[in-house]
Structures are given as C-alpha cells and as structure tokens.
Amino acid sequence: MMDQSGIRSKLELDDERVFIAVEEIVALVASIFENIGCSALVAREVAEHLADSNLCGMESHGLMRTLQYAEQFETGYMRADAEAEIKTSERGATIVDGNGGIGIPAMRIATEEACRQAREQGVSSLAIVNVGHTGRLGAFTEAAAYDGFLSICFGGGGREKWRQVAPYGGRRAMLPTNPYSIAIPGGDRGPMMFDFATSKIAGGWIYAASSAGARLPDNVLMDRDGNVSRDPEDYFRGGAILPSGGHKGYALALAAELVAEAMLGPTRTEGGWLLLTVDTTRYREASAMQAIAEEILDELRNCPPAPGFERVEIPGEREREYREASRDDGIALPARTLQQIRELSDRLNAAKPA
Amino acid sequence: MMDQSGIRSKLELDDERVFIAVEEIVALVASIFENIGCSALVAREVAEHLADSNLCGMESHGLMRTLQYAEQFETGYMRADAEAEIKTSERGATIVDGNGGIGIPAMRIATEEACRQAREQGVSSLAIVNVGHTGRLGAFTEAAAYDGFLSICFGGGGREKWRQVAPYGGRRAMLPTNPYSIAIPGGDRGPMMFDFATSKIAGGWIYAASSAGARLPDNVLMDRDGNVSRDPEDYFRGGAILPSGGHKGYALALAAELVAEAMLGPTRTEGGWLLLTVDTTRYREASAMQAIAEEILDELRNCPPAPGFERVEIPGEREREYREASRDDGIALPARTLQQIRELSDRLNAAKPA
Numbered sequence: 246m247m248d249q250s251g252i253r254s255k256l257e258l259d260d261e262r263v264f265i266a267v268e269e270i271v272a273l274v275a276s277i278f279e280n281i282g283c284s285a286l287v288a289r290e291v292a293e294h295l296a297d298s299n300l301c302g303m304e305s306h307g308l309m310r311t312l313q314y315a316e317q318f319e320t321g322y323m324r325a326d327a328e329a330e331i332k333t334s335e336r337g338a339t340i341v342d343g344n345g346g347i348g349i350p351a352m353r354i355a356t357e358e359a360c361r362q363a364r365e366q367g368v369s370s371l372a373i374v375n376v377g378h379t380g381r382l383g384a385f386t387e388a389a390a391y392d393g394f395l396s397i398c399f400g401g402g403g404r405e406k407w408r409q410v411a412p413y414g415g416r417r418a419m420l421p422t423n424p425y426s427i428a429i430p431g432g433d434r435g436p437m438m439f440d441f442a443t444s445k446i447a448g449g450w451i452y453a454a455s456s457a458g459a460r461l462p463d464n465v466l467m468d469r470d471g472n473v474s475r476d477p478e479d480y481f482r483g484g485a486i487l488p489s490g491g492h493k494g495y496a497l498a499l500a501a502e503l504v505a506e507a508m509l510g511p512t513r514t515e516g517g518w519l520l521l522t523v524d525t526t527r528y529r530e531a532s533a534m535q536a537i538a539e540e541i542l543d544e545l546r547n548c549p550p551a552p553g554f555e556r557v558e559i560p561g562e563r564e565r566e567y568r569e570a571s572r573d574d575g576i577a578l579p580a581r582t583l584q585q586i587r588e589l590s591d592r593l594n595a596a597k598p599a
Numbered sequence: 600m601m602d603q604s605g606i607r608s609k610l611e612l613d614d615e616r617v618f619i620a621v622e623e624i625v626a627l628v629a630s631i632f633e634n635i636g637c638s639a640l641v642a643r644e645v646a647e648h649l650a651d652s653n654l655c656g657m658e659s660h661g662l663m664r665t666l667q668y669a670e671q672f673e674t675g676y677m678r679a680d681a682e683a684e685i686k687t688s689e690r691g692a693t694i695v696d697g698n699g700g701i702g703i704p705a706m707r708i709a710t711e712e713a714c715r716q717a718r719e720q721g722v723s724s725l726a727i728v729n730v731g732h733t734g735r736l737g738a739f740t741e742a743a744a745y746d747g748f749l750s751i752c753f754g755g756g757g758r759e760k761w762r763q764v765a766p767y768g769g770r771r772a773m774l775p776t777n778p779y780s781i782a783i784p785g786g787d788r789g790p791m792m793f794d795f796a797t798s799k800i801a802g803g804w805i806y807a808a809s810s811a812g813a814r815l816p817d818n819v820l821m822d823r824d825g826n827v828s829r830d831p832e833d834y835f836r837g838g839a840i841l842p843s844g845g846h847k848g849y850a851l852a853l854a855a856e857l858v859a860e861a862m863l864g865p866t867r868t869e870g871g872w873l874l875l876t877v878d879t880t881r882y883r884e885a886s887a888m889q890a891i892a893e894e895i896l897d898e899l900r901n902c903p904p905a906p907g908f909e910r911v912e913i914p915g916e917r918e919r920e921y922r923e924a925s926r927d928d929g930i931a932l933p934a935r936t937l938q939q940i941r942e943l944s945d946r947l948n949a950a951k952p953a
Contacts, residue, residue, distance in 0.1 A: 277626070279894060291777070334881070334882070336708060336881045336882065336883075337721060337881050338721060338881040338882050340882075343838075362721065366726060367691060368690060368722050368724035368875070370721060370722035370877045370883060371793070379927075395858065395862065395873075396752070397875070403897070411902070411905065412899050412902055412911045413944070414904055414905055414908035414909075414910065414911045414912060415899070415902035415903065415905055415908070415911040416902070416903055416904065416905040416906070417903055419866070419898060419899060419902055427850075427851075427854045429854055429857050429858065429861075429862070430861075431857070437850075437854060439846075439847075439850035439851075440856070441846075441847050441850070447668060466906065470906075471904075471905040471906045472906070474822060484832050489844045489847055490751060490843045490844030490847060490848060492793075492795075492914070493793075493795050493843055493844060494844060494847075496781075496791075496793035496795065496914040497781075497793075499791060499899070499913075499914065500781045500783055500791060501915075502891055502895060503783050503785070503791055503895065504749065504783065505889040506891055506895060507783075507784075507883070507888045507889075507892040507895065508749065508783070508879050508882045508883055508888055508890075509882055509883070510644075510891060511891070519749075519877070521722070521751070521875055521877070523724045523873070525693050525862050526690065526862055527690045527692040528688070528690065528692050528694075528726060528862045529690075529861070529862055529863070534861045534862055535861075537861040537865070538857055538860075538861040539856065539862055540945060541853075541856060541860060541861065543943055544773060545766050545769070545773060545853070548765070548766055548769035548770070548771050548773055549769065549770055549771055550768055550770065550825075551765065551769055551770040551821065551825040552824075552825045552826070554768035554769070555768075556768065557766045557767070557768045557769040558767075558768060559853075560846070560849075560850040560853065567921070592862055599716060
C-alpha cells in the first residue's frame, strides 16, 4: 500500500509527514547514539543504515527504529559501547561476536570477512552471534552481490522472548519471524535481492496496527482459538501470526531457529545468524553471468501484469529505484516520529555533563 | 489428502491399489532401466531411490516416474549410459557433471563429495550440472544431515522448456517450479528436512489432475487472463501456476533460476543445482546440538493444533514415520501404474537380442 506521500506501508498512516535532509537526520540520530554511549563510528554507521532504509522505502527498518534502539541501549538489552570482533572458534569456525551490541556493524564486518574468505576458498560460512537488531539484512547481502558473490543470510533464535508465529497446523505463537535474505549478481540494473520474514507479516506491523487502531490484512493473524482475525489486539490476547506459505514458511523458520539456537546458540542479546557466501566468478565470468541474468530479468519485467498489478518487479530493484528517486528530496518522516526523535535528542543533550 | 490406502496425494485417486514387495518392484524397475542401457549400478540406484520415495509417502517422486524416465531415456532427452563425474573447473569450482544422464546418481555423488569437502574446510559449494531429473532432493540433504551437516540444495533452470509458474504480479507462466531443500541435524528422531517447490503446487499435479479429470485446490492456478481457476485444462490453455507465498516464492524461484542459468548455465539436459554444505560440528558438539534441537522440536510437537489439524509436524518426520510403518507391507501402487510398468518391462524384454 502507498499512503499519500508514496511511502510503502502495510498501514494507512494518517500522520502528516515532514521532509528532512538526509545529512541533517543522520547527524541528529548519530548524536543520539553517541550520547547514549556508542562510539562515533558505530553511531554514524547505524544512523546511516537506518536513513538508507527510509530512502529505499523500507520504513519498517528505518529511522523509526531510533527510538527502539535507544530504549534497548538505555535498558541494557543491548550494550552501547560494544564493538564487534571476528574470532576463530576452538572448533575452527569463523564467528563474528557482537559482544552484546547492535548487530548492524557486526553484520557489515561479517559481510566483508565472508567475501574475503569466499574470494580465497570459493565459499565461506560465518556465524554472527551475540548481537541486537541487525537492521535491514538485504543491505548486506546486496553489498556482497555487488562484489560478485551469492550471499545467503538467515537466522533468528531467542524464541523464549519472541514467540510471534504459529507453526503450520498449530494455534500458539512459538517461533520468531526468522527472516531470510538472498542476493546474487543480476543484470544491467544491479543484483537480485530479497529479504523477507518467514511469517505472513513482520511482527512490527502488529504493533503499528495496534498503535494506529488499524485492522490487519486478511488471513495473516489467528486469535488464541486458531480462528483468522484482522484485529491486532487478538495477537496480544494469545494469538499468533501465520507462517508465510503455510508449511513452507514454517519449515524455513524452523531451519533458521535450529541454526540460531541448536547450532550457534544459546542466543545471547537477540539473535544468531548464518551467512553463506559463494564466489560466483568461480563458476562463470562476471560479464557472461550478467548478460544471461539480464535476459532472464528483462523477460520478467516484460511479463504482462496480472489483474490488480501494474508490472512484474525484480526483487531488489524497487528499493534502488526508490532511493534514486528520493535522495534529493530528503526523507519524509511521520511528523510524530521526527518529533519523538527530537525530544529524545533534547533529553540526552540536557542530561550530558557540562 | 489421503485416499483409502492412506497414500498422501493431492488428488483423490479412484484407482485400485496393489501391494507389491519392495524387492520385487525394485528388481523389476532396475531391469527396465538396465534394458534401456543404464549400467546395473545406476539402474539399481534409481529404482531404489524411487521405491524409497513411495515408502516415505512421496508418491509424486516415486515409482510412477519409471514410465517418464524410461521415455526420457528412449527419446534421448537423458542418456542412459552416462556416468556422473566430479570435475574441478578451470576457475576452481567443484562441479559434478551428469554427462546428460539421470540426476539421481549425480546428486548422491555430489552429496558425498560435498560432505567430504565440508568436513575438511568447514563449508563447501558444489554445482551439479547437465543432469536429468534429480529425484527427491530431500533424500540427499537428509543423508548429509544424518552425518552432521547443514545442507542446502536449490536450483532449476531450463525455463525455455519449463515455463510453469507466473512471477508475482504477472499472468504468464515464465519460470520452472524451482525447488529448495534444507536439512539440518535434529533432535532424537533424526534431521529436520524440507523439500518444496517454490510454486503453490508442483507441476506434476496439473498433469495428474488433468489425467484424472479432477479439479485443483483453490487459488493455486490462474487462467491465461490472470483469473484464479481450479480447472487444470486452463493451465494448458496458457495459464500458470501461482508462486507460493506470493512475492516470497517468486523471489526464491528467481534466485534459483539465476543460479542455474546465469551462474551455472546454460542448462543442459534438464537442470542445474547448487549444493551448499556446512559442518555443524565446527560450531557445536553434535550431542549438545541434538539436545537443544530436541527441546525446540518437542515444544512444537506439543503445540495445540489449529482447527482442522491433528497435530503440528516436524518437517521430515512424516516421511520417516511413513517409511517405518509401510516397509513390511511393501508398496501400494495404483493398479494401472503397476500394469504400465509390467507392460514396459515386457516390451523391453521382447526387444532384447536373443
């Protein structure tokens, strides 16, 4: 759905939006994280990551997270002063340990190391553990794909805290929304990339719908008795999000949970992730691969649309088109979100030692 | 759905079923492939693979394929006398080349080599190319998981021949049903394994419904104008199967197509596959991993069922339970299928040089 500002959202936001220059909001948000105790580099990296999610239309992973992250730093759920580091375990695995900090720098460091190892040996497997929220996963897999890698990232864990999704055939929320992202070098317009929750909707939409007093799309939520419901409050009364594609989304989610908890766990902070990276140039020259990819993608772009659709999209292209179109205008934030960010900034500034 | 014999099927088969001992049908089918020109080892391996699919309730990948494979050998679509071999490409990739033969032995050889390499370096990436049908993918990923590996296999390709599925938002069949299989060591009852098409149904069900004069489940097929249809004939009049989970199944299918065609292609014979294998014991001791996995799986098995369901299943367990329960009784084949297999065998025997 698009609201009046053209921002893609699963909810109709009635809120007025305010445009703000990218550099201004990045500086504001970075100063918040720095005042909370993040290093200047981490604060800036997280702020830029969030702003980029807004720029490419992924508001759910954008600057609205500033408030959530700040709260998670202040309550000690995540450590503000943590720095991620690359370790080799006793058993010989490469593990990026977030040391309890936010997962965005950890995921970027892991992606760089994964590509380095894959360039060297053709393929790499890295774990990312002991991290808070990792931001928009697709940003990392897409970066690897720009450098010629097939990149697969999935994970989750921490189901004790995040029981959101019912298993297929069940009527209790038991699993997190455990997402998958895959990116691969594409045709002339850049990589094919996707990044999705294995549930019918991401958990954030329940909170957003509840806060906005909105109803959810049909057939994404069940109430505590297992009946389909559109009322977000049914979720908080013991309901559950449905798995995407029935048994298929459930199977994907369960594989991710076993990776995160049984293979990499126990989960510390929020989640555990596995990043698999393949050097595609071991199989075919980049230019030849791009030519064939472009043939396939061009065919799809020209597929006649189904009723109710304008066109067939290539996963990942909408985000880049959106970023291209929106960069100069700045970011259109809901006025209330911007107000809350400014208030948080003022509070932290006032609390600073003179 | 279950028919009267308890065989899981998306169609109600009116056909009478006949029980046949496993060893008898394996010998019969192996002799067919041998008479067509397969080596004794390949003939036996394919026959056993098909019989095992029946035993674990996956009839769509079972002995009914004998007739299709025989025809594909006889028409030259697949080469009967081909032997799969492991190669290292000029660019340093490990590639299992099926040399135009059936993909079942190629996939088994690839799985063994993938596990060997993953044991050595922690992770491996193998391509399987120039193969016909690869049988039931889950049989291979599950075998790797029994040995302690996380195994991910996906691919497809050959969309020129196999335009079956519409992209999300489109109304033309453009992509194959490109499946994914993932298996990982599980709890006390063996690995968690899934193996699914990225389309709402596998292509074979369209043919089966058409041949049986049956209607398809709702919301899996569109006609050539993009309207949902339950009539399998609409598929042959220019319709398309819908992607599973909308944009999510489409994205998975497209990633597989780009792997199979752009990275590994051009597709020869039928498909191209990527097999990624991770040694889970690099991350955690097998016994500790199993204990945590069992906790997670046991929770899920005990989840209260949703309306219309008897229980929550763990992907992969139903196949093993089914095999366990059915082994002694032999295989219940539709009488017509068994008749056709016997006629084929007789025809090939009669044609043999004295």
